[in-house]
Amino acid sequence: DVKVTQSSRYLVKRTGEKVFLECVQDMDHENMFWYRQDPGLGLRLIYFSYDVKMKEKGDIPEGYSVSREKKERFSLILESASTNQTSMYLCASSLRTSLRSYNEQFFGPGTRLTVL
């Protein structure tokens, strides 16, 4: 079974702090994704990576950055946390596909981040 783990289930930070959210997958997937989930807004893609050291902006990248130094690990960084970044953050991974195709995304359990 694919396993996607996230470093914390719950996190409380203060405005202006630098925040690291870590995600690790154990199935040698090429693609990794970071989403945020807010009530009534569904999942919105922040950043994704289709290979080590590669990153692409999603729909809402402002205020975030990412790092993919190893294939199994994808980190989301909030350089200076703000209260509007209070949210549930979900990491996912999938096998590589051709450009127009897709492979199932496997999700971690999520990190609920509160910024005070």
Place this chain on the structure above:
Amino acid sequence: GESVGLHLPTLSVQEGDNSIINCAYSNSASDYFIWYKQESGKGPQFIIDIRSNMDKRQGQRVTVLLNKTVKHLSLQIAATQPGDSAVYFCAENGGYSTLTFGKGTMLLVS
């Protein structure tokens, strides 16, 4: 169905009934449409997908219908059980295996 804003549409059904969850999608160029289920405290989990050249696909107790003319997707769950209570998301594929998710529908089974 899906909606804009903070309100999460809710569908309440009795155990044993059939459930139908609807979704309107936006990109007529998407090749795949997918349904995910998210139980409380967990990440979304894949249920079923359908390719754009199909109208219907059946799984175990679930059926997905695709109407490309009106850009509409539905998930039918037969003989709904309490374990089906969750938030259901439709999604459509973009490039590089990215997905664009709908806003979700909560299914409550009593």
